[in-house]
Amino acid sequence: MRSSRALRLSQIRSRPSHVVYRVPRPQSVRNGYCTVCESPAGKDTAKSTTNPPTPLADHRQLGIEQELFTTSVYSPGSPLFLPNGAKLFNRLTNFLRAQYDHFGFQEVITPTIYKKSLWEKSGHWDNYADDMYSVTGRGATGEKEGRQVGEDEEYGLKPMNCPGHCLIFASKQRSYRDLPIRYADFSPLHRNEIHGALSGLTRVRRFHQDDGHIFCRPSQIRQEISSTLEFIKMTYNVFGLGPYRLALSTRPADHFIGTVEEWDNAEAALRESLDASEQVWTINEGDGAFYGPKIDVILKDSDGKEHQTATIQLDFQLPKRFELEYQAPAPELEQKGESTTDHALLNVQGPVTPVLIHRAVLGSVERIMALLIEHHNGHWPFWLNPRQVMIITVNDRQAVVDYAQKCKRSIQGLGSANVASNGSMTMKSPNRIAVDIDDSPRSIQKKIREAKQKRYSVIAVVGEKDVEAGRLVVDLTNIPKAEEWMPSHPALKRAANLHLSFPSKAKDGSPIRAVHGNFEDQSSVKRPLGLPNLAPEQLKSLPISPMDLSRFLIDMVREHR
Numbered sequence: 360m361r362s363s364r365a366l367r368l369s370q371i372r373s374r375p376s377h378v379v380y381r382v383p384r385p386q387s388v389r390n391g392y393c394t395v396c397e398s399p400a401g402k403d404t405a406k407s408t409t410n411p412p413t414p415l416a417d418h419r420q421l422g423i424e425q426e427l428f429t430t431s432v433y434s435p436g437s438p439l440f441l442p443n444g445a446k447l448f449n450r451l452t453n454f455l456r457a458q459y460d461h462f463g464f465q466e467v468i469t470p471t472i473y474k475k476s477l478w479e480k481s482g483h484w485d486n487y488a489d490d491m492y493s494v495t496g497r498g499a500t501g502e503k504e505g506r507q508v509g510e511d512e513e514y515g516l517k518p519m520n521c522p523g524h525c526l527i528f529a530s531k532q533r534s535y536r537d538l539p540i541r542y543a544d545f546s547p548l549h550r551n552e553i554h555g556a557l558s559g560l561t562r563v564r565r566f567h568q569d570d571g572h573i574f575c576r577p578s579q580i581r582q583e584i585s586s587t588l589e590f591i592k593m594t595y596n597v598f599g600l601g602p603y604r605l606a607l608s609t610r611p612a613d614h615f616i617g618t619v620e621e622w623d624n625a626e627a628a629l630r631e632s633l634d635a636s637e638q639v640w641t642i643n644e645g646d647g648a649f650y651g652p653k654i655d656v657i658l659k660d661s662d663g664k665e666h667q668t669a670t671i672q673l674d675f676q677l678p679k680r681f682e683l684e685y686q687a688p689a690p691e692l693e694q695k696g697e698s699t700t701d702h703a704l705l706n707v708q709g710p711v712t713p714v715l716i717h718r719a720v721l722g723s724v725e726r727i728m729a730l731l732i733e734h735h736n737g738h739w740p741f742w743l744n745p746r747q748v749m750i751i752t753v754n755d756r757q758a759v760v761d762y763a764q765k766c767k768r769s770i771q772g773l774g775s776a777n778v779a780s781n782g783s784m785t786m787k788s789p790n791r792i793a794v795d796i797d798d799s800p801r802s803i804q805k806k807i808r809e810a811k812q813k814r815y816s817v818i819a820v821v822g823e824k825d826v827e828a829g830r831l832v833v834d835l836t837n838i839p840k841a842e843e844w845m846p847s848h849p850a851l852k853r854a855a856n857l858h859l860s861f862p863s864k865a866k867d868g869s870p871i872r873a874v875h876g877n878f879e880d881q882s883s884v885k886r887p888l889g890l891p892n893l894a895p896e897q898l899k900s901l902p903i904s905p906m907d908l909s910r911f912l913i914d915m916v917r918e919h920r
């Protein structure tokens with residue numbers, strides 16, 4: 360019998376991220392899954408009647424326990440992210456934003472609603488209308504006024520970003536020298552899923568993609584695909600997701616657009632990129648969208664079940680529909696992805712249609728969150744954990760509570776609220792480390808137990824003595840894999856040696872300057888090269904200044920910022 364988790368994860372099925380042009384499907388099939396036999400609600404009902412209740416690693420349940428998101432009858436299929444969920448969401452998207460600089464993407468911000476005439480141009484209105492929400496303005500008739508459409512025109516809530524990015528590409532003249540142009544967009548998207556299919560973060564009506572569109576020359580396809588595969592590999596490695604395999608879907612037998620030559624060239628480029636990636640890949644012969652071949656990433660979860668997440672799709676159609684072009688020498692050869700040294704040909708410039716690559720590394724951010732929530736089951740890696748530090752006061756005396764607040768600001772890089780002599784506030788550089796305080800009038804044992812249950816990575820305790828010494832006493836053993844590298848971290852070694860009254864000079868003779876109580880000290884940590892590593896038991900109860908703790912935690916998240 361499959362585990363409950365496997366059963367539930369099986370509901371996280373692939374859905375096409377950019378498919379606009381659909382072939383007709385049987386009536387019981389909508390958005391790529393069967394509403395009759397694969398309704399998540401239906402499965403849950405069946406399970407509850409046949410199996411005894413068991414604790415589930417269900418992202419919906421975990422989402423409540425970890426205070427990540429909630430739902431409302433007023434917004435079916437549109438989850439409301441709570442502060443912890445928003446932290447998680449932003450860490451995922453900010454991680455990708457940081458990679459965009461490296462991979463050459465530029466983030467854009469695009470509208471949520473567009474006129475019906477845009478969706479007619481893109482093909483959505485004919486092929487995707489059932490999955491879209493239409494919107495009309497107050498008092499609008501929905502009537503068109505000839506081709507130039509007036510304010511009365513009906514609008515559509517966007518189910519994908521591609522048409523908006525085509526408008527940006529078309530907003531100015533483009534030369535072959537400008538390409539590739541890569542746009543990224545985290546816009547919320549809306550798709551009109553039927554009510555019975557809605558479930559947690561996996562079947563939603565409102566979601567976000569780490570959406571990207573690459574406009575490139577035909578000769579650049581291979582390089583762009585390779586770079587995207589590298590992006591996916593790096594990201595899944597960082598998130599601890601995998602293993603995964605790659606699947607190439609090729610030209611359908613009869614229903615396709617473009618020439619056979621264009622398809623052959625594009626497929627050859629994809630195959631070469633896949634071979635160069637040195638990753639396992641398979642082929643789905645004839646399974647490509649009719650507007651271009653594609654590569655899907657099939658992720659295997661810990662139960663061995665496969666889920667489609669990332670996708671890379673070539674599109675020959677949308678650039679033509681939007682009449683996109685760039686100027687290039689020898690345009691006919693350029694369109695085929697070929698080059699020449701013939702001066703006569705090179706002297707002729709002309710318009711060429713760019714190739715459009717739709718790509719998403721995570722796919723739906725909500726769906727990846729569901730996978731990660733279940734995958735980690737509360738044991739978040741430090742950089743993702745929405746509950747990173749809990750400061751517990753030993754009592755609720757004002758001096759201790761005030762000190763806990765001061766520690767929180769110091770750990771977060773906020774210092775105290777400085778007001779310059781001219782009265783203006785000084786700029787702060789917050790590090791976004793999540794710090795909570797429990798100053799409730801309960802026993803310290805109870806508060807520690809609760810913080811552990813909530814999976815805080817760092818539990819810090821402060822009392823009167825710590826106020827005097829300018830320190831916190833931290834338990835770092837809840838950080839996953841802590842024992843591997845923390846004992847040698849300079850800030851921790853320094854803290855341990857300061858508080859254990861080790862000599863004030865390191866073996867190399869460099870002084871170790873105490874910073875206890877100095878909340879504004881921004882000086883760099885002297886690397887205590889000569890100090891011994893911490894013993895494992897020291898990680899359980901380490902006295903440390905807020906500044907040293909902050910330095911250590913910043914190092915922990917640095918590579919993911």
Ligand SMILES: [Zn+2]
Pocket residue numbers: 376377519520521572717718
């Ligand atoms: Zn797209």
